Amino acid sequence: MTKKNAFYAQSGGVTSVINASACGVIQAAKQYDQIGTVYAGNNGILGALREELIDTYAEDDATIAALRHTPSGAFGSCRYKMKSLEANKAEYERLIEVFKAHDIGYFFYNGGGDSADTCLKVSQLSETMGYPIQAIHVPKTVDNDLPFTDNSPGFGSVAKYIAVSTREAGLDVASMCETSTKVFVLEVMGRHAGWIAGAAGLASEAAGQPPHIILFPEIAFDKARFMARVDECVKEHGFCVVVASEGTRYEDGRFLADAGNKDAFGHTQLGGVAPTLATMIKDELGYKYHWAVADYLQRAARHIASATDVEHAYAVGEAAVHKAMEGKTAIMPCIVREEGEEYRWHIGEAPLSEVANVEEMMPRDYITEDGFHITEAAYKYFAPLIAGEDYPPYKNGLPQYASLKKVFVEKKLDGDFAIK
Amino acid sequence: MTKKNAFYAQSGGVTSVINASACGVIQAAKQYDQIGTVYAGNNGILGALREELIDTYAEDDATIAALRHTPSGAFGSCRYKMKSLEANKAEYERLIEVFKAHDIGYFFYNGGGDSADTCLKVSQLSETMGYPIQAIHVPKTVDNDLPFTDNSPGFGSVAKYIAVSTREAGLDVASMCETSTKVFVLEVMGRHAGWIAGAAGLASEAAGQPPHIILFPEIAFDKARFMARVDECVKEHGFCVVVASEGTRYEDGRFLADAGNKDAFGHTQLGGVAPTLATMIKDELGYKYHWAVADYLQRAARHIASATDVEHAYAVGEAAVHKAMEGKTAIMPCIVREEGEEYRWHIGEAPLSEVANVEEMMPRDYITEDGFHITEAAYKYFAPLIAGEDYPPYKNGLPQYASLKKVFVEKKLDGDFAIK
Incomplete structure (x- = not known):
């Protein structure tokens, strides 16, 4: 050779x-x-x-x-x-x-x-x-949407970050809900598939533990059903933790984050699913809320x-x-x-x-029938992917992260190539 | 006794x-x-x-x-x-x-x-x-605003979370900025004092490393100066990482997050400093942006x-x-x-x-003269507080977090006390 x-x-x-x-x-x-x-x-x-x-x-x-x-x-x-x-x-x-x-x-x-x-x-x-x-x-x-491979490298770490963060923030809300925040919304990545949102479900090891509601892009968002579940959850547990995929959308395909809201200057409201849901909850149910958007933090962690x-x-x-x-x-x-x-x-x-x-989507049987959580099958799939700390x-x-010298190889060709 | x-x-x-x-x-x-x-x-x-x-x-x-x-x-x-x-x-x-x-x-x-x-x-x-x-x-x-004590327990861990997250997200943006996100805004806690925002400065160990701009509640927000610095930073480094305290405010005391924007239904826009800044940057400079709001994640981490x-x-x-x-x-x-x-x-x-x-505020000499970063004195103050992992x-x-049995002591008094 x-x-x-x-x-x-x-x-x-x-x-x-x-x-x-x-x-x-x-x-x-x-x-x-x-x-x-x-x-x-x-x-x-x-x-x-x-x-x-x-x-x-x-x-x-x-x-x-x-x-x-x-x-x-x-x-x-x-x-x-x-x-x-x-x-x-x-x-x-x-x-x-x-x-x-x-x-x-x-x-x-x-x-x-x-x-x-x-x-x-x-x-x-x-x-x-x-x-x-x-x-x-x-x-x-991180989207875990490649076919053939059981999982995509990059996904397991985001899944772990989201599961750990959901568990931790859930404890925070639980301890404060008597007099303060009742609903917490965490927005996670995954515009097309709910793998990352689903991984949050790992944080819950017993009934009633956060997250209480997961919103997947695969399941059409039904505002009335969602509100009823949030309210039920607050009444039962004293608080409610929601993990929402950035790709959460209505039946007609519109993303919640692009719901057409305008600010005072006529600009489309930037949204984000988390603040959008939080506002809805405040308006409909009146509960005190907090929201977080992990964005790059999750995939860089x-x-x-x-x-x-x-x-x-x-x-x-x-x-x-x-x-x-x-x-x-x-x-x-x-x-x-x-x-x-x-x-x-x-x-x-x-x-x-x-x-x-x-693109590999979440199988329907990984999502509970009511569309708000993950099933045992999903748990079995996800759990090994977040195992172990490194x-x-x-x-x-x-x-301390690697810092490269980046020695560039001498160019051998003439001129620059114009990227279209 | x-x-x-x-x-x-x-x-x-x-x-x-x-x-x-x-x-x-x-x-x-x-x-x-x-x-x-x-x-x-x-x-x-x-x-x-x-x-x-x-x-x-x-x-x-x-x-x-x-x-x-x-x-x-x-x-x-x-x-x-x-x-x-x-x-x-x-x-x-x-x-x-x-x-x-x-x-x-x-x-x-x-x-x-x-x-x-x-x-x-x-x-x-x-x-x-x-x-x-x-x-x-x-x-x-977490606010680190108690007097007498050199620091408040709770602060060091938030500081570490924010410094680590800023370093990690900064690497993410650096690697993508050629064709994608140019400006990243991370919103952190600290409504009255900039201690948490300041701790993000620890992530930067050499000139030009993220965060490039820190916004403190102690320093009045000047939009024109801020935009000029963002633009300068993108032109020099290819990207710009901004860490903004939730308490960032204008000269007249108005919080950026409560800038009076209304959505299509006439509700006050929920804001958040990060999306507010991101929209401004998009409108003024046209750069592709991403933003994150760590919220409870930071204090529960x-x-x-x-x-x-x-x-x-x-x-x-x-x-x-x-x-x-x-x-x-x-x-x-x-x-x-x-x-x-x-x-x-x-x-x-x-x-x-x-x-x-x-309430103990950030001393002025912990913030650089231009108001956008921390000084060597601040670095010396902050650094030991984030030292060590546990x-x-x-x-x-x-x-695995503690789960209490919570054995309640038998009540000895009659009736309930009405909390006012």
Whole structure:
């Protein structure tokens, strides 16, 4: 086998463990003489198009090892979906040009559904444009909506953050509800699927424990039923904790957060599901409320990452390299859950042609019949994904995250490529 | 010394370490034969007025020990400020009646400024109503606004949560800013004082690191100056992280969060400082933004508590009992910072007459001249308070917090007392 370099890039919304996958790719690559070096794209695929390549082998081993406990995308990520070959051939030609110039034979793309699609297209270049390249997709997304894999690396840690935060805030509200806040609303990510909202359900280990109500994008929001349940809950427990997906929507598809409210200046009210629900509750029931929007805090929270998730993320990165060395292309290493009571998993693989652009929703039987909580089946699915703690090192009370030198590879091509 | 029982109650907004103080009180009390048992008020002082007393000695030792790592108020807290003796004598007479009925000679009140005032009044009952009771205030508040004590137990853990979250979210935004979010706004607690917002500054260890802008209640908000700084920051670093106190206000005193915006139905817009700032930034500068409101998550986050804060909280609880046994009354144990480079502290005491109803603001020299960040002096003050981690035990991926049996003491008085 001739020696070839590898290209690795991070794509889409980052997670608290995507760098663990980068760590897996780089550490595994170093085991193979056939791999010259691993170049990382500066800001994802844009780094390839712009010929901005970071030489990961120029970082010292300790820094690469520290990626395992560093959140967000250390090499920069981007939201940039490459069009079809027909629509923008120039872009693909540019990719090949850059790959050729830097002798790149392996393409590792770390992202969600969109990037699985890009990765598939790159693998097809190998045939259509006559340049040999093996393209492997490394799965990542907090949304947990990738098909084939039992779960998406990145999800387990958000799930843990949300479950822990719900338990903690629930205790807070419980202790204050006699004279103060009666309803607390926590807004969580997941515009299309309710996986993250569902994970909040893990906080509840006995009937009546928070969260009392979970709102999923999969279940149409019925204001009257919701209000009745909130009221019932306050009357029964003295308080009510609601966890709402940012994608909570009405029967007609409108998001609660985009309900068309205008402020005094005629601007569409920014909303957020949590403040919208809180206002409704105040207006209809008169209860004192508080609300929180975790936003990026949830997907960046490496300090409370799931050890299982970190292992998964590292393993898919590592496996991507091993599979490339076995000659594979156009595949995605995935997490396979084994049968049995005890949680066991191994790495499998899925063909990219069947992964790209498919979104996996919460199965209906993971949501209780009334649409407000998770079932035992969901609990069994979620629980192992948040298991274990994997704390980063601390100094002066703060987590110490990897800081890269980012040594850029000298450009070999003339001029800049204009991104459309 | 005759044997007397003790009464302990939690007051006001809870923290992630107030139960560590409860643990300190109860474990210290058990060392003294002079103390019969420790009764905890169910929902704070209301528990005394309603004769709802929880026998803490009926809990097993392991449960009491677990209070040290359990957030929120395990016995229930309340927002209820007792009026002056003249305004509501009946309430004080009721307190004495309950204390007499249950042979209570020690009053430990765990709260902030308002409860220091109540505690002082209770100590005065001893003279004015001829019933001997020693009243000790155990300091607690995330707002860090109590005088005399170097810091308020509860604050260090919020400070750590905010500094950690700011660092993590900052990495997230940094990695995505090329094609996505350019400005991130995190809203934090602290309606009157900027201590919590200021602690976010710890996340920045080198020039240019997030947070780039901190908004304090102490510094009047100047929209034009703020926008110019945001823009400058995005142009220089590619992104801008703003941490804003919920108490951020205009020169004329209006809170940003209550800026009078109305929604389509004529309701005052719920606001929140973060969405308000985010909308302004979008309108003025056009940058893509995200915002988060940590709300209760920050003060309940025992999973990332400061070890120093936990030690402080336990120590003030423990000291309250020792000081009562020394015959003290109308005092508050406080944290005294010792001179020298290395952080050392010990427990001192402050007279309640000088503690009650005094709010400690951020000193002006803790805020940079431009009003947007903290100074080296502030850094030196804050840093030791977030030092050390004190993780709770986990099971199935979730922190295991104390769950009390709550054995109520049989009522000895007739009828219910009507709370006004």
